[in-house]
Amino acid sequence: MKQVSIGANGPKTACLGIGGMSFADFYGPTSEENSHAILDAAIAAGVTHIDTSNVYGMGRSETAIGTYLRANPAARDHFHIATKGGISKDAQGNRAFDNSPQHLEAALDASLQRLGIDRVDLYYVHRREAARPIEEVAETLAGLVAKGKCRQIGFSEIAPSSLRRAHAVHPVAAVQSEYSLATRFPELGLVQTCAELGTALVAFSPVSRSLLTDTPLAAEVIQTLPFLKSAPRFQQPNLSANLALTEGFRRLAAEMGLPAAGLAIAWCLAKGDHILPIPGTRSVSHFHELVAGANATLTADDIARIETVLPVGWAHGDRYSDEQWNGPERYC
Template sequence: MPQRSIGPFQVFPIGLGCMNFSHAYGTPPPPEQGERVLLAALDQGVTLFDTAALYGFGGNETIVGRVLKPHRSRITLASKGGMAGVQGDDGVMRRVIDGRPEAIRRNCEDSLRRLQTEVIDLYYLHRWDKKVPVEESVGAMGRLVEQGKVRALGLSEVSAATIRKAHAVHPIAAVQTEYSLWTRNPEIAVLDACRELGIAFVAFSPVARAFLCDALHDVTTLEAKDIRRTMPRFEPAHYARNLQLLPGYKALAREAGCTPAQLALAWLLHKREYIVPIPGTTNVDHLRENLGAVNVKLQPALIERLDAHINQRTVSGHRYSAQSRSEVDTEDYPEA
């Protein structure tokens, strides 16, 4: 299987986003379920594993570190700092974006301990803290490289302009942002900036948070703490319009000879050779299905029809709430 490059690393074309084991989509599964998925991913040849200090307020890194420690030499391990859980005076853990150098150093030390490793292969700035120049945050991350605690640096949810500022301070190996048929923001400028600078693009939520798997038909069944409840395109009125896209999409998947989830991933793999999708799942069968996308060949004419069917003009609702949009630096399309 041809590998894809992320900085100095060669990885299987599809990685594993580990967030789902501990964070974001309602009640997390039992830890042993996450363990089964991690070990199955290793068995299937996955080499890129992506976690973060924020996920489960450290719990995700703890699971990933415990399970993958015996296999550390076989994998590329990615984590993120600059956004983590902080315990308030009331004892409640809350998400805090903090890009100050001292916070990044502390986040990294905590991650190294939880991951049970001496070095993190790919360390991202999870969010750019707009109160701190990105050059300061990346400078602190560069010192982690000098100290041997991190091998390569990444950025998450940033614009092309911010990528260029950061890359001038220290080489950036990867940029991670949501990208799928229904979230096209990276096409505005970030993908081209990555190509120009030799940076890998890591696509999270590549199957549109289950929409492109044809796995979510009734959003009213989502748990109260499921983050999709805060996302406009999952609001019932928007989602009802988006569901109208699925019949045509499933017909294209049948034409391609694959499942809807595999079509979404294959589309990304065909888009650019420097894109590495990182779908997440808590189900071993879904994992295997996702990885099967590497064998799906799409004809240019079918890709054109896909692009025309699901894109920023045909999808109803924004990907993030107004609050979440204020926290990211990605370029955005004008409101329709």
């Protein structure tokens, strides 16, 4: 499998990663056994990067990874492990963001305990605290590297201008952002800035939360998932429009001999050697579909055919609701 460098001159990982959100019931019920089966399949396929967070299931995702590592000690050397911190709650219990040195280090310490390791390979700030200069946050993260608690640093959902400011203080190895055929705003600066700085662009939701698969989530299932039922693309009439539009993509994938999810991954990888998609899954069979895409090579003609079926701006509805937009930086 092709390799991606995590940061300029940084370690290399397989070009496909695992999004740990699915280990915590985010897209439907799962079990630790299911999560462990996916990690087994990842080792067999040569997939190395795991991307999780302290808030996925309030630590449940990290705990599932930790129990796997304890049961399979050699797996620690196989996996490149990333986690995130920086989301907290205010006095009223509402979601808030805290990038203070005290909060980020305490969150990382708790993550390390759940994971059962003494250092993560990559530690991101999950959401930027707008009032705190990002240069200060980069200094805090650099201090965690110096203490040996993480090897490299990253940020999630920040603007290209913020990336440049942070990178001037300490090399930013990775920026995580939603990126797929349905969500292409990173092409307006983030893809390019990451490439220029040698920063990996870690693309979450590369199959657009099931829209770009052969079996999109049914409307009745979506209603059981708090995040998706609030997301505009998954509300009617947008959902029906998006399902109809992606039928052409599913037919094209079949013509090209790939699962739809695999074709979505192959497209994402074709957009840059520094791009690392991290789809989440609760299914080993679906994981194999994703691996098929990571092992595929698309021609310029293939890309043109894909982007004719799903041109820029095809999706109906925003990727986030107004409430969900609290935290990510908008820059275009």
